[in-house]
Amino acid sequence: MSELMNRPARVIDGASRVLGGLLVTAAVAFLLLPAALVLVLSFGTGNRVQFPPQGWGLDRYTEIFSSGNWGAPTLLSFEIAFYTAVGALAVGLPLVFALKRSLLPGRQFLEGLAFAPIVIPISAYAVGMYAVFSQLDLIGTKHGIVIAHIAHALPMVVIVLSTSLEQIKPELELAAMTMGASRSRAWTGITFRLLAPAVLSAFLFGFISSFDEAVFITFLGGAGLITLPKYIFDSVQYAVDPAITAMATLLMLGVTFLMLLGTALRKDKK
Amino acid sequence: MTDTHTTTGADAVPSLRIRGLSKTFGETEVLTSIDLDVKKGEFLTLLGPSGSGKTTLLRIIAGFETASGGELLLDGTDISVLKPSERKLGMVFQNYALFPHLTVAENIAYGLKVRKYDRGALRRRVDHMLEVVGLGHLAARKPTQLSGGQQQRVALARALAYEPEILLMDEPLGALDRSLRLQMEQEIKQVHRETGTTVIYVTHDQEEALVLSDRVAIMNQGVFAGLDTPMNLFTRPENSFVARFFSDSNVLDATLADGLLQIAGQEIPVESPLHGDVKVAVRPARAALSTAADPATGEGPALRLPAVVHEAHLLGETEQIGLRREDGTPFTVRRPVGSGGPVHEGDQATIIVPPAGMTVMAD
Known part of the structure; x- marks a missing residue:
């Protein structure tokens, strides 16, 4: 009896499992294939990007480091990403405490505001920023780009910090205070200490979001400011420089490493 | 209320004295003119349904909230102006509030470190507290590796390590299952006997109050409906709320005249100084x-x-x-x-x- 009832269920289960497996495999392949392809192509030789490559070697990598074209954009990207991460934390940290630990009136509105950059289409947002920045003479300036990138990075930073702060119970601070710790000692020794991995993680995510950003820089960078993503876009506009495969690979590996680090830091507390 | 406390004489010096304490949140009066003397070494329980004001009273004593009016004296000193860190109190929270990044031993040592105990004294004190709660073998563990009961024992040891004047406990057994709760009741009682610390304990569970307390303050809508030994509250409630809440009593309407109770059309002789409309529990x-x-x-x-x-x-x-x-x-x-x-x-x-x-x- 039970066998009869179980059998059809098991057949459906098996079929759906195969189908599900295929779907997952297809999705993963679709997501990873371009990345894998770039990785393979970066070790090719010759003047054109083609598959399979004419030969194998580290030509593309040596070219990046010897040509001198990539150095300045890379440095600028690092610089802007660093200030963006610092700035996003400077805005995000107090914001998160106001949202989660205070009774500030209108804090829901503030939270909505912080997440606005996610909701608004990025090119529309960039057009709006262009209008504002041109009034303020911020077009083509580093601090202008940093400001735009901070707005862009803020949602991620706020999410990382607030999910972590929500897990740190306010009672911990109160417990420390009843045990004789001053408010500042309880805050630094307990709350901030527990939040520290999330702060570092938020820093990395802020850094990545700026380092990888190509839309705002195109709208707001003017002629003079060329970050790494901008340089890659520019270089494929007229002719494809094969070296970008090597650059893309490095970028990919670097960002993946930072992402993994940031994620590991978030989980570290548990 | 009759004065039938078991602790008398030298023990009767009030450790904590509360006079006319009130608290309003906006328009709502949460506590109304509370008077309370807690004696040294006493185990006093604040018992009441949720919203009765018991937790607010505890938080005011701890310094997490400020009273809207009234006095709060610890050994004769006004502590209402002091920060929580200056009140010489210990507190155990319902969710334990253990520091997740510190080991069991480091949690217990926290209050001692803040108080700048020297190395040797700190270690001796931590070892002693671990022994009191029977967790010596888990000293190096992190709190997340412990069971609920063990975590609560660490919280207890941590709050008692620096010998606070008063130990405040906010529904400490609320998150535990019944059998563990009964076991922890006995352990808390044992620790109270051994340390002699004054305890103010908040709960909504009348069984817990019965088992643990020297005296129970039954709270209802921001006032004390009754304040007495568990035995007196149980056997001789002074009003319907206490009778219903503490001993699940039935409450009947009656009138009393010349020692005769008129109830449900019958006359029963009773001894009571009251007369007129009364309630019978x-x-x-x-x-x-x-x-x-x-x-x-x-x-x-x-x-x-x-x-x-x-x-x-x-x-x-x-x-x-x-x-x-x-x-x-x-x-x-x-x-x-x-x-x-x-x-x-x-x-x-x-x-x-x-x-x-x-x-x-x-x-």
Whole structure:
């Protein structure tokens, strides 16, 4: 009896499992294939990007480091990403405490505001920023780009910090205070200490979001400011420089490493 | 309220003295003119339903909230102006509030470190506290690796390590299952006996209050409905709220004149200084049942109330029988299992209450 009832269920289960497996495999392949392809192509030789490559070697990598074209954009990207991460934390940290630990009136509105950059289409947002920045003479300036990138990075930073702060119970601070710790000692020794991995993680995510950003820089960078993503876009506009495969690979590996680090830091507390 | 405290003489020096304490949140009055003396070494429980103000009172004592008015004196010193860190109190939270990044030993050492104990004294004190709560073998563990009961023991050891004047406990057993709760009750009692610390304990569980406390303050809507030993609150409640909340008593309306209680058309002689409209409390175990199948042979004068059985269920050693009186008001009887014949829903019965089973109250 039970066998009869179980059998059809098991057949459906098996079929759906195969189908599900295929779907997952297809999705993963679709997501990873371009990345894998770039990785393979970066070790090719010759003047054109083609598959399979004419030969194998580290030509593309040596070219990046010897040509001198990539150095300045890379440095600028690092610089802007660093200030963006610092700035996003400077805005995000107090914001998160106001949202989660205070009774500030209108804090829901503030939270909505912080997440606005996610909701608004990025090119529309960039057009709006262009209008504002041109009034303020911020077009083509580093601090202008940093400001735009901070707005862009803020949602991620706020999410990382607030999910972590929500897990740190306010009672911990109160417990420390009843045990004789001053408010500042309880805050630094307990709350901030527990939040520290999330702060570092938020820093990395802020850094990545700026380092990888190509839309705002195109709208707001003017002629003079060329970050790494901008340089890659520019270089494929007229002719494809094969070296970008090597650059893309490095970028990919670097960002993946930072992402993994940031994620590991978030989980570290548990 | 009669003065029948078990602790008297030198012990009776109040450790904490509260006078006219009140607290309002906006328009709502959460605490109304609270007076309370907590004696040194006493275990006092604040018991009440949720929203009765018990946790607010505890948080004001701890310094997490400020009172809207009144005095808060610890050994004669006004502590209401002090920060939580300056009040020399210890606190155990319902969610334990252990520091997740510190080991068990480091958690216990936290208050000692803040107080700048020297190395040797700190280590001795931590070892002693670990021994008191029986967790020496887990000293190097992180709190997340411990069970709920073990975490609560760490919280207790941590709060007592620096020998606070008063230990505050906010529903510390609320998150534990029943068997563990009973075990922890005994351990808390044991630790209280060994350390002699003054304890103010908040709970909504009357059994916990009964087992642990020297005195219980029963709170209702921001005031003390009763403040006495568990025995007195249980056997001689001073009002209907205490009778219902603390001992699940039945409360009947009556009038009293010249030592004769007029109740449900009957006259029962009682000893009470009251007169006029009164309330009568009857604990479920002090009433007997007489049914057609199992007629009780009551001796002497007793209150007899006709009623219909509404429901019956087993509590364990006792069974609880819910009845409806003729006017529809409910009445509960508890009796030892097997002490009477079986009863069924719809059975006619007579509730029999001897005069000794009645407590006359003003309201």
